[in-house]
Amino acid sequence: MTNDVLDCALGHARRYLAGLEDGPVGSTIGLEGLRERLDKPLGREGLPASEVIDQLVRDAAPGLVASAGGRFFGWVLGGAVPAAVAADWLTSIWDQNAALYACSPAAAIVEEVAGAWLKDLLGLPMQASFAFVTGCQMAHVTCLAAARHALLKKRGWSVEEDGLAGAPAVRILTSEHGHGSIARAVGLLGLGRKNIVRLATDTHGRIEPLALADALDGTRPTILVLQAGDIATGAYDDFETLIPMAKAGNAWVHVDGAFGLWAAASPTKRQLMRGAAEAHSWATDGHKWLNVPFDSGYAFISDADAHRAALSYRAAYLTHDDDARDQIDWNPDWSRRARGFATYAALRQLGRAGVAGIVDRSCEHTRALVEGLRNLPSVEIVSEPVVNQALVRFRDMRAGAGEADHDHRTDAVVERVNASGEAFFSGSTWNGRRVMRISVCNWRTNAADVDRTLAAIRNALA
Numbered sequence: 432m433t434n435d436v437l438d439c440a441l442g443h444a445r446r447y448l449a450g451l452e453d454g455p456v457g458s459t460i461g462l463e464g465l466r467e468r469l470d471k472p473l474g475r476e477g478l479p480a481s482e483v484i485d486q487l488v489r490d491a492a493p494g495l496v497a498s499a500g501g502r503f504f505g506w507v508l509g510g511a512v513p514a515a516v517a518a519d520w521l522t523s524i525w526d527q528n529a530a531l532y533a534c535s536p537a538a539a540i541v542e543e544v545a546g547a548w549l550k551d552l553l554g555l556p557m558q559a560s561f562a563f564v565t566g567c568q569m570a571h572v573t574c575l576a577a578a579r580h581a582l583l584k585k586r587g588w589s590v591e592e593d594g595l596a597g598a599p600a601v602r603i604l605t606s607e608h609g610h611g612s613i614a615r616a617v618g619l620l621g622l623g624r625k626n627i628v629r630l631a632t633d634t635h636g637r638i639e640p641l642a643l644a645d646a647l648d649g650t651r652p653t654i655l656v657l658q659a660g661d662i663a664t665g666a667y668d669d670f671e672t673l674i675p676m677a678k679a680g681n682a683w684v685h686v687d688g689a690f691g692l693w694a695a696a697s698p699t700k701r702q703l704m705r706g707a708a709e710a711h712s713w714a715t716d717g718h719k720w721l722n723v724p725f726d727s728g729y730a731f732i733s734d735a736d737a738h739r740a741a742l743s744y745r746a747a748y749l750t751h752d753d754d755a756r757d758q759i760d761w762n763p764d765w766s767r768r769a770r771g772f773a774t775y776a777a778l779r780q781l782g783r784a785g786v787a788g789i790v791d792r793s794c795e796h797t798r799a800l801v802e803g804l805r806n807l808p809s810v811e812i813v814s815e816p817v818v819n820q821a822l823v824r825f826r827d828m829r830a831g832a833g834e835a836d837h838d839h840r841t842d843a844v845v846e847r848v849n850a851s852g853e854a855f856f857s858g859s860t861w862n863g864r865r866v867m868r869i870s871v872c873n874w875r876t877n878a879a880d881v882d883r884t885l886a887a888i889r890n891a892l893a
């Protein structure tokens with residue numbers, strides 16, 4: 432029975448991948464339609480496993496978004512390279528609990544090895560500790576928990592034992608544009624969103640050094656969050672200038688590099704990361720630019736002792752190993768998926784050149800999309816690509832049209848492109864104006880996808 436349902440799933444998987452070229456990119460069904468298809472009475476008796484899978488595939492199909500394919504440019508999602516998908520399947524078959532070395536020696540060693548590969552690829556200090564987490568959001572939580580521990584310990588306060596009530600307030604300096612996952616991490620860790628200080632940026636979203644100088648006082652516990660790749664513009668903060676300033680002001684420096692940290696893996700983009708290795712912690716994703724399936728983020732922390740002190744826990748029923756790396760000492764989870772296998776497989780399939788190739792090609796395709804749009808009537812390039820992100824606005828060409836009309840037309844064009852099923856984009860607001868985001872992070876995207884997407888946008892403009 433197990434084999435039958437796996438054969439059945441393999442068949443569906445093959446057909447899904449084969450259909451990525453021809454099928455619509457966006458979902459083709461509304462909320463009510465999906466509920467009708469999927470909301471079945473939960474019967475007393477179960478169903479044969481293959482029947483469950485056949486029905487699931489049939490019912491879910493119109494509500495799936497082809498973000499695994501090459502013409503999906505919404506948000507910052509990423510696809511999945513074949514070896515990583517296959518390793519991810521086997522992770523479920525093996526069903527290891529990657530909490531402790533003792534629960535799965537292979538899962539522990541694979542994380543140990545892949546963690547070292549990642550530090551090397553990303554140009555981070557080799558003595559940094561790391562954690563394989565669910566995504567960049569939890570990487571921020573992990574890194575900022577270590578920061579909170581270190582900053583308060585210096586002031587004679589054990590936050591893990593004593594809590595935060597009565598502790599000195601920790602300030603979090605970040606850009607006006609900083610990603611929302613930072614505010615969520617700050618909220619979860621009890622640091623208080625009111626303690627976030629938004630620093631002024633230049634027009635690309637990079638923190639102004641003078642704004643940082645004004646905010647640092649050298650005495651209050653402070654975390655500076657810098658960006659390697661702004662979610663909207665892809666801009667990189669000036670690490671070489673800002674990190675030494677922050678360190679002189681006794682701040683902990685954390686880098687949000689959810690997608691942008693991967694520039695370090697490309698010889699042609701690496702200069703964007705100059706000076707970033709001097710920070711205290713770094714957060715990034717495997718499921719974005721590396722193209723590992725979802726459920727893959729990484730936290731790196733230069734002060735391994737602070738990291739371990741913030742997260743480690745000992746319980747009588749656990750079996751700890753003195754020589755191996757028990758993941759529970761570094762991760763916020765207890766039981767957890769052995770997510771290291773997928774990363775390990777992706778890195779081995781791609782090699783250094785393969786990772787650099789995904790980064791470079793995504794940047795080239797982003798540039799090609801922008802160049803293809805630049806001279807079309809009504810197109811305004813709001814943000815030129817630094818890496819794989821760009822912002823475009825579609826102006827309303829009627830006489831007397833104002834910003835609100837341009838906003839409206841921009842959203843309408845995005846909707847029309849998405850409704851065509853040929854490509855998928857998401858919108859955003861940048862400096863108060865609606866824009867279409869271009870985000871290329873899928874290993875499958877090729878020049879033909881770019882041409883087909885440009886044709887779909889031209890159609891939508893017509």
Ligand SMILES: *Cc1c(COP(=O)(O)O)cnc(C)c1O
Nearest residue numbers: 507566567568610612662689716
């Ligand atoms: C996607 C993203 C995040 C959040 O990462 P998740 O993997 O979704 O948790 C944080 N920061 C930036 C810049 C991002 O692009």
